Amino acid sequence: MANVKFMSGENVPLEMHKVRIVQKLTLLPVEERLGAITEAGNNTFLLQNRDVFLDMLTDSGVNAMSDQQLAAMMVADDAYAGSATFTKLESKVAELFGIPRFLPAHQGRACENIIACTLVKPGSIVPMNYHFTTTKAHITRCGGVVEELLIDEGLKPTSDFPFKGNMDPDKLKKLIAEKGVENIAFVRLEAGTNLIGGQPFSLENARQISAICRESGIPLVLDASLLQDNLYFIKEREAECRDMSLREITRALCDEMDIIYFSARKLGFARGGGLCVRDPGLFAKMRELVPLYEGFLTYGGMSVREMEAIVVGLEETMDEDIVSQGPQFIKFMTDELVKAGVPVVTPAGGLGCHLNAMEFLPHVPQSEYPAGALAAALYIAGGVRGMERGTLSEAREPDGSEKLADMELLRLAVPRRVFTLSQVKYAIDRIVWLYSRRDLVGGLEFTEEPAVLRFFFGRLKPTSDWQARLVQAFRADFGDSL
Ligand code: F0G
DSSP: OOOOOOOTOOOOOOOOSSSOOOOOOOOOOOOHHHHHHHHTTGGEEEEEEESSSEEEOOOOSSSSHHHHHHHHHTTTTOSSSOOOOOOOHHHHHHHHHHHEEEEEEEHHHHHHHHHHHHHHHTTTTEEEOOOOOHHHHHHHTOOOEEOBBOOOGOOOOSOOSSSSOOHHHHHHHHHHHHHGGGGGEEEEEEEEGGTSBBBBBHHHHHHHHHHHHHHTOOOOEEOOHHHHHHHHHHHHHHHGGSSHHHHHHHHHHHHHHHHHEEETTTTSSSSSEEEESSHHHHHHHHTTHHHTOOSTTTTTTTHHHHHHHHOOOOOHHOHHHHHHHHHHHHHHHHHHHHHTTTTBBBSOOEEEEEEEEEHSSSSEEEEGGGGHHHHHHHHHHHHHEOEEEEEEGGGOOTTTTOOOOOOEEEEEOTTTTSSSSSHHHHHHHHHHHHHHGGGGGEEEEEEOSSSSSSHOEEEEEEEESHHHHHHHHHHHEEEETT
């Protein structure tokens, strides 16, 4: 990774790229921000992008593309069948992951659908380090049950443990012994574990889990959507891997896996997805679903232009300067917030900076969605759009009761190469201000609650007039500033 020291001693994440295409932003006055979030039912997914200043909702499909990716898109082969572009993608995936059997899909959750439909039966158990929303929804829809076997350290919001995304090998052995190998559909390891703050697992951990799976004959599945951040952390934090290239780490990790799938909205800096399957019989079964649900086998629902961009994006993922930008910006943001006393998830992970809403707003009960309330409050405070990752993102239990989340996080994604450091500093400033006025922030309650993936479309209202009082406080403290 580029090692550039500043004479001042200040730790600045220096960009190893320059910006050549820009998009104009607008920052609405605070009164209009209150109007926009009210219109959006206090759900940041329902805000119009024109009303958002810094869009930190997600890193999915919104990373900046490179000049090389844009150039590659111009030479895409549009053939419905036998497209040369697909052959390039298939070869690049085989070269990096070491598996020659690749199926294209329109995005990550489509791969999850194919895997769940093929391997999960009613009553099946799927152990994983931690769930992701769409992954769990597909498994439960097929009648399966998710078992989270994260190491205990993983759920501590503040820690200096380098690999909080590790799966606990002893918990896995115990589960297999108790439930029986025949009831376990597959084991899933998620790189850059999304819902616990973008936390990585180690190569050593992947090898331990793989040894258990191979001994028991259980397929091991890697969700590689956030692999690029995980690769960076393995290289930075795992002594054994310090002298390995990202390409070598990728191959060492993938050699342990039976199935690898990814959202190319994240891995590959484009939009799309796909899965590699080591076993030819399983590959043949999964292949049947691609023309049914995705598209013909040589595009799987993706545009050929996006496939060209993914080929280049995957190669760029092997470049340390490119994959380090996201985690370094996130570390900068996390470190500054820690200095200001704001509760954030540590150590800094990939994907984004995560505010710990349970500590930020200890007076808001989980039943009033503290992370959702914080998301609405931060939009009002600064036009910054984050994503609730807490109880609101969970589904209710079958009896209708709330499933309270392990953590209440407001995720502030840092899409790769999109924001400048001054924009990140602005976000930090508004978060620190909001923290100084946190007593004003109250809870939320549903006015419309969908049954499935409610966080996408649900509408909520504040439990009191706290939002109007927050606007007054902003005016009192910032005068006529936007
Ligand atoms: N797995 C992980 C770890 C993810 O983070 C995502 C998506 C998916 C699977 C599904 O991929 O969106 O292409 O269908 N995460 C997005 C996010 C939605 O905002 O974190 P997809």
